[in-house]
Amino acid sequence: MLAALFLVLAACSGDSEEAGSSDDNGNDGGDDASSEEDSGEVFTYDYFDASGPGEDINTSETELGKMFEEETGVNFDIEHIVGDVNQKIGTMIASGEYPHLLNAEQSTDAVIDAGGFIPLNDLLEEHAPNIMKMYGPYLELMKRDDGNIYVISSGAAHGYKKPANLNQGAWFIKRDVLRELGYPQPKTLDDFFSIVEEYTAANPQIDGADTIGFTALTHDWRFFALSNQPMHLAGYPNDGGALIDMDTREAEVYQNKEITKNWLEKLNEINDKGLFDQEAFTQNYDEYLAKITSGRVVGFFDYRWQAAQALDTLDQDDDIYNDYMGFPVVFDENVKDQYLDPIGFTASPGMGITVGTPEEDQIRIIKYLDHIAKEETQKLITWGIEGETYEVDDDGRYYRTEEQVDETSLTEFRDSFGFTYFEWGWPRMNGMYEDGNAVEPPKQEEVASMMYDEGDQEFLDAYEIETFTGLFSEPDERPWYPAYDAPIETGSDAQLYEQQLDDLMKRKYPEIIFSAPSEFDSQWESYLGEFEGLNPEAYEEVITNFVQKKAELVESSRE
Secondary structure (H helix, E strand, O other), rough: HHHHHHHHHHHHHHHHHOOOOOOOOOOOOOOOOOHHHHOOOOOEEEEEEOOOOOOEEEEHOHHHHHHHHHHHHHEEEEOOOOOHHHHHHHHHHHHOOOEEEEOOHHHHHHHHHHHEEEEOHHHHHHOOOHHHHHHHHHHHHHOOOOOOOOOOOOEEOOOOOOOOOOEEEEEEHHHHHHHHHOOOOOOEEEHHHHHHHHHHHHOOOEOOOOOEEEOOOOOOOHHHHHHHHHHOOOOOOOOOEEEOOOOOOEEEEOOHHHHHHHHHHHHHHHHHOOOOOOOOOOOHHHHHHHHOOOEEEEEEEOOOEHHHHHHHHHHHHOOOHHHHEEOOOOOOOOOOOOOOOOOOOOOOOOOEEOOOOOOOHHHHHHHHHHHHHHHOOOOOOOOOEEEEEEEOOOOEEEEOOOHHHHHHOOHHHHHHHHHHHHOOOOEEEEEEEEOEEEOOOOOOOHHHHHHHOHHHHHHHOOOOOOOOOOOOOOOOOOOOOOHHHHOOOOHHHHHHHHHHHHHHHHHHHHHHHHOHHHHHHHHHHHHHHHOOOOOOHHHHHHHHHHHHHHHHHHHHHHH
């Protein structure tokens, strides 16, 4: 009997130790990821990233990811989007089967409405002091109407730093074109297309293939790369589907306004001249990038981050004239351009933990994200390792040597080190660190000057600028920016307007652009007739309320 009793007691003791133990402070260690970290056990979670294509990889296969695994006991299998985002996320919603961590991009609201994300409020307060610090000024903006935070976006702004190189919208012209025409500087839309027309007429073929005067990105959700242009040309920043009045902070849609008519009329005109890419509305994203890389395209508009894969490839080409240079083009020369983003915070899209993830795994994941949010980790993610990928001078300023600039610009190195996978999407600062160094190395003057080769310097000298944003105006302050971050409730009148407008533009814009010039007015009137059947007022009301509330929260946080 005594032997049996000892066996029972021993078993109970073992069960108690497995369930969790208390630390010196009396805290229960049963849900603490650190206990597994100390044991050397590694936990792998699924992360689906719908922000763009990429190589599927486990984070531990990168140098950064391996470091983070050793420090947290966690790694992630990253899967990137292939095909239609809405369809992929829609399948997840219908099945109720989600990865542990999810960035649903433009389908974020749909996942929230379907109950696919868990509220993060308690997890953040209990286990994520670094995230709370980084996003402190924006925590109220991250909450939905029910008071819950479901996703953590990438980019908590801490001060404005004008970039040395473009990452946002610009009108790109091939360098070979600029050189051949004597380095013209297009300031207006007419200037831009005059350059395109002159060069195409003189060079109907490039490397044995037909020259494409102007192409456009219209595939899937990226259609905004074409439809946003009236806003930019009129001197507004990228606030999405509406213009925001600087004084009243009221939103007004522009897709039925004169500025949109002028934009479409210009495309109709250049199409009649044979300058508009006839495949612009049928090519997919990869085909669009390949076309730019081919060197056949004279000019295009895009957000640099969207065309980065093609432009980075050209930047590494031995022929310096195959690359492109961006310009801040507007309708009228007297209009101030607003292509560079002002300080802003975007609460969505972002990454969230999904339902069905066990509580202990939720804690491990949020602690991993909190580790990412440490300033020392942020510097690893953006700058790398001191003495290897950057140096520090006597004044504490970060810089890179020429060899380090070359190495950190190589796609192969960026992939293997982890820059490619960690720079965006995860919790991330934007602007400046507490010590005054820029978060992004290319925004640091000491780095920007080292990144330019002789080919770059030729064009900087030709346009009498020191950096490739030298021709761009600094942005006006907009405490609500960006307005496109407004949460649109699924099934609401505002959401219905967005969907109907998107369908209308995708159907009618090709008809308007490809029509004979003599038919343009009738095509435009046909488009307006269908637009009048929509309900833009519902959308304007949602955006106006969001802009005014966000501006009030941001301004009050500064007091």
